[in-house]
Amino acid sequence: MPKRPKKEGILICGAYGLGNAGDEAILTAILGQVRRAAPEAEITVLSRNPEETAAQYGVKALYMFDFPGFRRVLEGTKLYINGGGTLIQDATSRRSLWYYLYTLWAAKRQNCRVLMYGCGVGPVSRPLDARLAGRILNTCVDTITLRESDSLGELEAMGVTKPEVILSADPALTLAPAPAEEVDRVFQRAGIPPRGRYLCFALREWKGYGKKAPVFAAAARYAYEAYGLTPVFTAIEKREDPAAHRSAARGLEGVPHYFLDDAGNAGTIIGALGRMEVVVSMRLHALIFAAGQGIPLVGVVYDPKVSAFLRYLQQDLFTDLDTLTEPVLRSLMDRAAARSRRPEEQAEAVRRLREIEARNAEAVKRLIQ
Numbered sequence: 001m002p003k004r005p006k007k008e009g010i011l012i013c014g015a016y017g018l019g020n021a022g023d024e025a026i027l028t029a030i031l032g033q034v035r036r037a038a039p040e041a042e043i044t045v046l047s048r049n050p051e052e053t054a055a056q057y058g059v060k061a062l063y064m065f066d067f068p069g070f071r072r073v074l075e076g077t078k079l080y081i082n083g084g085g086t087l088i089q090d091a092t093s094r095r096s097l098w099y100y101l102y103t104l105w106a107a108k109r110q111n112c113r114v115l116m117y118g119c120g121v122g123p124v125s126r127p128l129d130a131r132l133a134g135r136i137l138n139t140c141v142d143t144i145t146l147r148e149s150d151s152l153g154e155l156e157a158m159g160v161t162k163p164e165v166i167l168s169a170d171p172a173l174t175l176a177p178a179p180a181e182e183v184d185r186v187f188q189r190a191g192i193p194p195r196g197r198y199l200c201f202a203l204r205e206w207k208g209y210g211k212k213a214p215v216f217a218a219a220a221r222y223a224y225e226a227y228g229l230t231p232v233f234t235a236i237e238k239r240e241d242p243a244a245h246r247s248a249a250r251g252l253e254g255v256p257h258y259f260l261d262d263a264g265n266a267g268t269i270i271g272a273l274g275r276m277e278v279v280v281s282m283r284l285h286a287l288i289f290a291a292g293q294g295i296p297l298v299g300v301v302y303d304p305k306v307s308a309f310l311r312y313l314q315q316d317l318f319t320d321l322d323t324l325t326e327p328v329l330r331s332l333m334d335r336a337a338a339r340s341r342r343p344e345e346q347a348e349a350v351r352r353l354r355e356i357e358a359r360n361a362e363a364v365k366r367l368i369q
Helices: 021-037 050-057 067-075 094-109 127-140 150-157 180-189 209-227 241-249 266-273 284-292 304-312 326-339 343-368
Strands: 009-013 043-047 060-063 077-088 113-121 143-146 164-167 198-202 230-234 258-260 276-281 297-301 318-320
Touching (some): 009 094, 021 050, 021 266, 021 343, 067 094, 077 094, 077 343, 094 113, 143 343, 150 304, 164 343, 209 230, 209 241, 209 326, 230 266, 284 304, 318 326
Parallel strands (some): 009 043, 009 077, 077 113, 143 164, 230 258
């Protein structure tokens, strides 16, 4: 019989290789924690673009739908990490939910330790899918660290009681901005003066967004006229977000504004957002990056995960996309601008967030050791 490989590897699965800066930031943070906990371990990442992932992060990478290859890697895997982000949900699609549930089941079947890392959970709207998810999480997962408290309710609704569940925070909160000269180059490539007074908009296409795009344009004009803040439309998802930004910018004739369609890697994106006085975002990870640096933020909620995160951080400046109006957005921006003049409050919020996020690293160390 062929000799079984020793189970010493670490396998990480998430929404990687898709060009989303938020997901790539999560991977960067997870890799940092794993390498500190197990510097000698061989790490493999499941990715939609394995060649790019391998080159960027210095890991082995496997196409995420290469199921035979996935099963072979599991034979030598000690710790399987699912996350971060909100993977256990059916809002994206049922197939996405089934895929991630299958990977959890397959990992436990190969006697791996299984960690869901810094994740959100839900919604899982179909009763059959909720029962399936509950059964697999109960039987196949050792520890779940959550990035916000609303996911606790989702787990309870699914009947999840067996895994250890820890309230933590999004792993991307630990990431530091890139050096100033790197951020300068990102701005210069986009034709943006590196030093200025800026307001960030991080928007995305979603059902009903087209009707609301003029609201963002009016708010951007207001910020420029009332506060002297120049709008910078910053893409978190490089393939999708630029179209949403240009739709909003059609109403900005006569107002200077910029498009940051490619802000580079997680460090340079964080550095770019750190130069904003206020961030207005539909994109969850733009809010996370801003919160991690103490930048006042305004959330526009298109998905429950956005409001769940903001409530967990005790951030109160958000509104639903469906009910968004110009007066509401202007009022929220006024309050955010006022907070930018109280940096000590933002610094305390950052300290508290990073303290909470350390629970993710503790879970990794415990399961590896």
